[in-house]
Amino acid sequence: MPHETTKNAAGALDVAVLVSIGRHPVTGRTRRADQDARAVEAALALDHARVQLIHAGHHETDSEAALRGYLGMGFEALTLIEQAGDADVLPALTDALREAPPRLLLCGTRAETGEGSGLLPYLLAESLGWPIVTGLAEIERVEPEHVTLLQALPRGQRRRLRLRLPAVITVDEAAPAPRQSAFGPARRGALAVSEQASRPDTALADWTLEPARPRPKRLKVVKAASARDRFKAAAAKAEGGGGQVLTDATPEQGAEAIFKLLHEEGVLRR
């Protein structure tokens, strides 16, 4: 376990990872949340880092099994901020992070249970006054005051960002997959319970929660001035042809045509 060997090293980076209870999308059983596990993996990939796991929420048998999934990734303890079932965990988390502020805070983008609005990292960053960056792909370098990271963009692209510490970084599916959770360390790990006052989430109590129903699909409505246009649209066959076909062209002419199209679409890198 590399992070343990560096535990007492001077100048080690304090990293806290917020972990939550996940829910398997098919079976509905509790599990370690996928994005949070990726955040733990990203923290474990750091050199010279002291990684601490924090969970705030209701403590029961189901959730304990899920939390032990994180311990099984190679941790001896997890800080558990115990809250009531209907609590808003944000004030308790903010207080806990203010008391012992880490240099870097990692977490998943969205929870898999509850409201799952993905707002918690932003609210934490706002109340702590730290910068926040989403969509982490890889942490490249950690300096005493800055961290350089790659952010995942759509279409597999990456962007390099430099961020002032302390900071919040959220992790989504673009980060490397988490390691497997080992059973022995998961059993042996300890849950260090810390009590915090729990404040109920009054807004959530007013809302109606129900299992998601399928969204209605939009019908294809043809708006046309005349009956003839409507009929033409309804009877239209799938577009066949319409493309340009180059027969009897030399390879150079063909290549020139393809090059022109690629250039117009702007997919050729320089």
Place this chain on the structure above:
Amino acid sequence: MSEIVRRDPRKEWIARNRLHPEHLDVLAELGEGAAPSEWPGPNGRIRRDPHAVGFTGPNGIKRIDRSGVQQGAGRSSAGDRGDGQPARQRVEIESPAFLVAVVPDLAGGRLSSHDRDLLGLARRLADADPQAPGAVVAIVFGEARESGFAEAGVDRLVTLDEPRLAGYAPEARIAALSAIEESLSPRHWLLPDSALGGGELGRRLAARLGERPAAGLWQIEPDAGSALGWHATCRGAAGSLDIRRDLPRVALALALAECAEPVSETVHAARPLAPPALPEAFSRVEDLGAVAVDPASVALGEAEFILAAGNGIRDWEGYHRAATALGATEGASRVAVDDGFMPRDRQVGATGTWVTARVYVAVGISGAIQHLQGIQRCDKVVAVNVDPGCDMIKRADLAVIGDSAAILEALVTRVEQARQEDGGKRDAA
């Protein structure tokens, strides 16, 4: 003068015979072609003479041609724009009762279908009360290449085009949005709930404004009991829950959810609005620019440019060389994978990966239906094949018939030549 109607049977015969060379002249002379079948009445209502519709056919039978080729080709009816689309009603909102602010993603500088849905949702919010209509304000970062803001339902347009808002500058952008909140104080803020862009910006804005946003919103219904008069339905808990709640000030509408119909019947003013003075924001996030990504490492499902190989490839070395030179992600048809030329994770099609590339170049792929299903969502398809009758040619936007190896080689030469010219220009400049 005499009341007796004089008939010219020959002219009548020519008037009946559309193929006669003097047909049009005779029609004009007899005044038949000009007889209007519709005209505005004294009260502004359209009056119709059903007897004036159509023409007398060659057998003396009245024919009505509704294709618009013969009759009425020149004068289209009032509600027609000529391209078969009904004319849109122009709407101008001079003094709006409230504002609905929309921050579209504008991927590539253009409104996506999601942005249009979002503007449709904003229109629903704005037009709920016809006595006191609101105005939709679109807030655009950077120079937009889109010209259809008016058709998409935008009343006012704020363009924030400053160098420090370019690139990834979430803190500067959120400071700009806060300034707009102070100067315009819109009643609603609507953003698309996309991973990077609206989803991130909206959450930052909600955290800044101290609002609890409706994330993953996909439906709104009028509800007199709530603060803003609307009820929202949002997806929660990784899409497994529906949360029904009052619509808050900040709402993030789900992508692919078709949260509302895009605007299709009206055209709005899209009047430019001067942006407020932006505060200096202290940025703690520095954008060091895009990183060159090895195209071979990009997952096939999200690759932008794919060079796919099929059974028609004989020179595999040349194919791999071409993919490297073009900077394309490699894909393959099932046959190429089954024959062991390409790994299984590069297979495109119903049994492999459904790709979403913008440009898909199919080399030596005849186009089995499973393969064509897999490339349904590609924008441009280029086919290189020896068989001009294959299905891929029918699907392709550009097809080149010929030997794939020679064409790929010529393409590589062309691309390298273009790069050298480009490099030469840059050195000279």
